[in-house]
Amino acid sequence: MKQAVDGTDERQTYYVSETAKIGSNCDIRHGVIIEDDVVIGDNCFIGEYTFLRRGVHIGNNVDIRQFCYFAEEAKVGSYIKIFQYSNIAKWTVIEDFVYIGARVLMVNTRRIAFMREYKLDIKGPHIKRGARIASGAVILPAVTIGENALVGMAALITKDVPDRQIWFGVPAIKRGNVPEAECISENLAKSKNRK
């Protein structure tokens, strides 16, 4: 069922489903696992031991570091960086130009139905264009992080963060606004290369 694909040297041995589609000029590192129906665009880097579950979609110029976990059907745009150990929940939506630091934790349900009878409302977070999430943040399910919003280190985000606001703390509250000069400019973004 599965095929092993070997890269150009010993560090690049990874496992990719034969139903996955990987674009051109990608660098897939040692120990990466890519399940069925994953789609990866062009110019992407997938760091060592990162795991992409079934149906994950990733755009172009995306840089994902080591030990990350992407649950089923997470959708990731283009021009994005995601650092080591980050956990992206099922059905998360991440728009273009988003930055996600190390060890960011996202989940997809507020309730735990394990061995119980009730039905879950499962929904991942929605991270909008140009948002920046610092390392160690924890994002509850179904939360929207607004355009160009900034989430501080180790923040616990329990509700929606409006566009261009700065939130941190446990639980996080509004702490300020992102200055105009730090909002993503489409021209700037398009002119940049990923590395």
Add this chain to the structure above:
Amino acid sequence: MKQAVDGTDERQTYYVSETAKIGSNCDIRHGVIIEDDVVIGDNCFIGEYTFLRRGVHIGNNVDIRQFCYFAEEAKVGSYIKIFQYSNIAKWTVIEDFVYIGARVLMVNTRRIAFMREYKLDIKGPHIKRGARIASGAVILPAVTIGENALVGMAALITKDVPDRQIWFGVPAIKRGNVPEAECISENLAKSKNRK
């Protein structure tokens, strides 16, 4: 001393000690490491890159996801789910029907004797039947989480949580009670399959 055991396809290459015992109908994924004297029951799933240290015991119908770390002699019951990146301390006891989310952190000593002369009181947490621990929680050593208790996301648990109570926050305090309808029923639990 150690033997390499290859699964049925390329994704299932893992390392298991020859003194480990693995039950029937288990699915052991790529990169898993199972040390000496580990015992795993029937119908278990061990996700990619998870590490079971010497003497870990796991019951039946246990679903452990990717990148978990079980320290020496942790004891895990049956009908349990443990999500990715969770760290189970040495001598932790986890009873039946427990749910542990992603990136839960448990430790086994409040003091750090490293390079110091004093003796440590080492003891893992004790998670009782039907308890649910949400993702990102941190559990101090020697703490008991009561039956059917519920620990919230990213909570820091520094003392015992009584049966059926809901605790969250940093540090966590009591926030409510688990409704009767969400307490585990033995009949319900036994009638369920793990998947």
Add this chain to the structure above:
Amino acid sequence: MKQAVDGTDERQTYYVSETAKIGSNCDIRHGVIIEDDVVIGDNCFIGEYTFLRRGVHIGNNVDIRQFCYFAEEAKVGSYIKIFQYSNIAKWTVIEDFVYIGARVLMVNTRRIAFMREYKLDIKGPHIKRGARIASGAVILPAVTIGENALVGMAALITKDVPDRQIWFGVPAIKRGNVPEAECISENLAKSKNRK
């Protein structure tokens, strides 16, 4: 470019750059990745799946557990323990006799320049001799943790911790002083073996 080096049994297959230097009596475990120009001293243990980026320097008698990530050019002294999942930032300096628990998170910039024009001030934390950092702590960039200081579990360290002080909380504040008897003694330390 890279060479695969196989250990003495199946668990010890790791990848090491040919420009890395590894001392005598080291135990490098399965899945470890060691990049260019890494230097490791004598009597070191590198646990399964740990990743040492380019230019990391590690002294003697250092015990690093599983799933750790050391960013480029982190400098680590001698007689040190670092537990599983810890993330050591670029240019971090860790002096001798330091203890770092599990899942400690260090970063190297307070600002996120991703796709923005401004210049970053990049600097890792500096952890001084004999300091102890408990599991789950998050350390901001350019912070100094003083000699023999003690950082509590899951603390968020946003500013310098003076020598011999105890800090914890989110954000952490001073909570006490480390007793004289728990300060590292050079004679004691030198007389100890790593295991």
